Amino acid sequence: MRDLYGSTIYWHETRPHLPRPALAGRLDVDVAVVGGGFTGLWTAYHLLEADPSLRVAVLEREEIGFGASGRNGGFAMTLLDMGLAHLRRNHGDAAARAAHLAVAGSVEEIGTVVERHGIDCEWVHGGLMVVATNEAQLARVRADLAAAEALDLPGFRALSAEETRAEVHSPTYLGGLLEDHCAVLNPSRLARGLADVVERMGATVLETTDVTAIDEAGARMRVASPGGEVTAEQVVLATNAWAVATSWFEAKVLPLYTYVLVTEPLTDAQWASVGWERRQGIEDKRNYVHYYRRTADGRILWGGTDGVVHAHHRRRPSIRPDYDRHRGVARKLASTFRRTFPQLAGVRFTHHWGGPVGITARFVPLFGTLVPGRLHYGLGYNGHGVAPTHTGGKILRDRVLGKAGDLSELCFVDAREPAFPPEPLRWISAELTRRALLRQDRQMDEGRPGAEMDPLLLRLMSRLG
Numbered sequence: 001m002r003d004l005y006g007s008t009i010y011w012h013e014t015r016p017h018l019p020r021p022a023l024a025g026r027l028d029v030d031v032a033v034v035g036g037g038f039t040g041l042w043t044a045y046h047l048l049e050a051d052p053s054l055r056v057a058v059l060e061r062e063e064i065g066f067g068a069s070g071r072n073g074g075f076a077m078t079l080l081d082m083g084l085a086h087l088r089r090n091h092g093d094a095a096a097r098a099a100h101l102a103v104a105g106s107v108e109e110i111g112t113v114v115e116r117h118g119i120d121c122e123w124v125h126g127g128l129m130v131v132a133t134n135e136a137q138l139a140r141v142r143a144d145l146a147a148a149e150a151l152d153l154p155g156f157r158a159l160s161a162e163e164t165r166a167e168v169h170s171p172t173y174l175g176g177l178l179e180d181h182c183a184v185l186n187p188s189r190l191a192r193g194l195a196d197v198v199e200r201m202g203a204t205v206l207e208t209t210d211v212t213a214i215d216e217a218g219a220r221m222r223v224a225s226p227g228g229e230v231t232a233e234q235v236v237l238a239t240n241a242w243a244v245a246t247s248w249f250e251a252k253v254l255p256l257y258t259y260v261l262v263t264e265p266l267t268d269a270q271w272a273s274v275g276w277e278r279r280q281g282i283e284d285k286r287n288y289v290h291y292y293r294r295t296a297d298g299r300i301l302w303g304g305t306d307g308v309v310h311a312h313h314r315r316r317p318s319i320r321p322d323y324d325r326h327r328g329v330a331r332k333l334a335s336t337f338r339r340t341f342p343q344l345a346g347v348r349f350t351h352h353w354g355g356p357v358g359i360t361a362r363f364v365p366l367f368g369t370l371v372p373g374r375l376h377y378g379l380g381y382n383g384h385g386v387a388p389t390h391t392g393g394k395i396l397r398d399r400v401l402g403k404a405g406d407l408s409e410l411c412f413v414d415a416r417e418p419a420f421p422p423e424p425l426r427w428i429s430a431e432l433t434r435r436a437l438l439r440q441d442r443q444m445d446e447g448r449p450g451a452e453m454d455p456l457l458l459r460l461m462s463r464l465g
């Protein structure tokens with residue numbers, strides 16, 4: 001596995017990046033968006049679609065799609081919270097239904113934007129197959145199906161063990177469900193393609209522009225970076241896990257690293273041994289899920305299994321380039337891949353990387369306003385942001401334009417968000433929670449009861465992350 005640790009992010013290799021300029025000097029705009037991931041890009045997109053005369057600037061510290069948006073699994077799916085049953089239990093029927101439908105709508109609308117603007121991001125609308133690999137996971141699948149039925153949500157279908165294995169040939173599957181509203185895509189190509197689209201719509205997109213301060217400057221907001229400053233009527237903060245570096249979100253967002261492996265392209269014979277004709281995204285029902293999908297050139301991206309949180313201190317932040325790869329998690333991933341697909345025992349892995357996702361105490365994202373009429377935020381997708389960032393861009397558009405509507409009623413808008421404890425308690429509690437969740441995953445594999453999350457764990461998770 002040693003050569004994997006120098007590997008690049010596979011998605012970035014599939015489309016060359018043409019660097020954009022950094023901010024130099026002064027710039028005055030109507031809206032400054034900080035962060036060039038999906039949240040920032042969709043906010044710019046929806047704003048310019050609503051009002052093409054707006055002057056919008058997107059300011060990105062590294063390059064477009066550098067963060068989670070350019071390196072994720074590429075599942076545009078409806079998942080919020082730990083699953084539909086949890087969303088329903090934690091927020092009630094009406095709120096869970098509204099949130100699910102808003103994000104399901106986003107999955108379809110992303111597909112429309114991709115087609116309309118010719119964004120070549122390897123979009124495949126094959127649905128999501130949720131698989132159970134033990135009895136306790138099967139109970140969780142059934143709970144999600146029951147929630148879908150109770151909420152009268154279309155697009156869910158139960159799969160027997162035989163049906164699941166007929167879709168994708170793994171001896172570990174005991175059953176599952178198929179949800180229509182999911183597509184897989186190449187996230188780096190979507191981020192880079194979307195940046196081109198918003199530029200054509202009139203936005204100014206700046207890279208290598210590190211925003212070091214956001215403050216009020218008389219009637220306008222001032223966004224400072226080493227190369228200059230932007231003045232704007234309104235600012236949108238879209239830095240997701242990196243928001244932990246701000247005093248506003250230090251206690252509200254916990255960066256958690258999730259990791260993936262990518263295989264070499266499989267041969268036709270190897271694909272025949274796996275099936276997977278529908279090319280759907282697949283997840284299991286562990287606490288630390290496995291997520292996996294096919295790539296356009298015939299590889300398998302295999303991710304999840306564990307997640308790593310680092311202590312956060314001003315001098316040693318919890319997001320650092322050397323956390324982008326993790327030997328222990330890569331080894332675990334290789335082993336669970338081989339257990340799931342024993343017929344692919346000889347397949348090599350060519351790429352390994354990870355990235356920070358923003359975890360929140362309630363396990364749903366946060367949208368709101370810090371300075372009325374001036375400074376808004378959208379972040380903390382708990383590892384599920386590909387489609388919710390599109391919904392989030394609309395919420396932020398409405399915020400900026402001062403419009404109220406159904407989206408502003410969603411359960412994750414303007415919600416009171418509990419705080420994580422300060423360090424070192426924060427890291428200790430996050431690590432204890434991680435170990436407890438992994439222990440429960442092991443117990444479920446060993447056939448011990450635990451279909452529903454232990455209530456103590458749920459309390460721990462909701463308080464400590």
Ligand SMILES: Cc1cc2nc3c(=O)[nH]c(=O)nc-3n(C[C@H](O)[C@H](O)[C@H](O)COP(=O)(O)OP(=O)(O)OC[C@H]3O[C@@H](n4cnc5c(N)ncnc54)[C@H](O)[C@@H]3O)c2cc1C
Nearest residue numbers: 037038039061067068069072073075211240355384385386
């Ligand atoms: C390995 C991995 C797999 C995942 N798989 C999936 C999946 O399959 N499906 C799914 O729905 N979600 C998945 N996610 C989560 C998903 O990628 C994120 O929720 C989503 O991309 C968040 O988008 P964002 O724009 O809010 O944040 P990001 O994409 O993280 O963007 C934030 C940006 O802000 C920039 N920034 C930070 N600080 C500053 C500053 N001071 N000045 C200027 N810019 C700054 C960063 O450089 C970064 O580019 C995964 C995440 C990872 C890491």
